[in-house]
Amino acid sequence: MSKWSSRKKSSESLKPSQMSFSWPLRKGMSCALLSVFLLQCQPASRPQPVAAYEPASGFTLLSDVAPSIQQDIRYATANNFLGRPVNGYFVNACVISEAAAQALASVQQQAVDLGYSLKVYDCYRPQHAVDDFVRWSSDADDNLMQSRFFPSLQKDQLFPQGYIAARSGHSRGSTVDLTLVPLDTRQPSASPLDGQYDCRGSVMQRYPDNSIDMGTGYDCFDEKSHTDNPEVTATVRANRDLLRDLMEQSGFENYSQEWWHFTLNDEPFPERYFDFSLPH
Secondary structure (H helix, E strand, O other): OOHHHHHHHHHHHOOOOHHHOOOOOOOHHHHHHHHHHOOOOOOOOOOOEEEEEEOOOOEEEEEHOOOEEEEEHOOOOOOOOOOOOOOOOOOOOOOEEEEHHHHHHHHHHHHHHOOOEEEEEOOOOOOHHHHHHHHOOOOOOOOOOOHHHHOOOHHOOOOOOOOOOOHHHHOOOEEEEEEEEEOOOOOOOOOOOOOOHHHHHHOOOOOOOOOOOOOOOOOOOOHHOOOOOOOOHHHHHHHHHHHHHHHHHHHHOOOOOOOOOEEEOOOOOOOOOOOOOOOO
């Protein structure tokens, strides 16, 4: 029996109204301009227009293929484990291989039928952005975002434990980080540098997100993020299974340590790591 068949009943039994998702804003929370980063703390849920951008051959803007998929490209903002925009990320726009974009369009159609939309956090990642992760990891004094993204680990454990790599599948163009959100919801406003959040906590304790409850926040470097972690609730289990089922039906495979991370099985560039620029 396929994974889809074995999990389909539990996935379909939960309607959108039964899923646990919540994003209450805490008292006094505000979205400061973060002028030091020249970016607002709330990334747009829709891609920003990109004028005259031509990605490498075989790549496309996801918005040109599947415009209804929400985009919340965290590395273009301070809302990530570095606490600042990552080198090479400029706007809220997903660049991805044409093959992966077409497959995601198929996933989106199925998700919409169930009352959801996909929301992507990261798509193609140029090698110079990966190099920025490597430089950040060597700075032992920069632990600004530890309490939110890797509270149970030391920084020097992130590479050996497989949460960050010096060469990323994202740079091959067919890997995507994403979640499911209820239709007609948007990313809430909140300060990404507020130290009160814990990615391992309940929905109330995590950074606000319009995602259905996946048990942890995005980029939470913790065993609780492992897709089949046995300690998550039944609701979280069903939500993760639903996302994985939908993605597998369209040819993607999940990375077992991150519920959000998927790679197209028949990726067009399995041995190439690209470094072309993202849109400005």
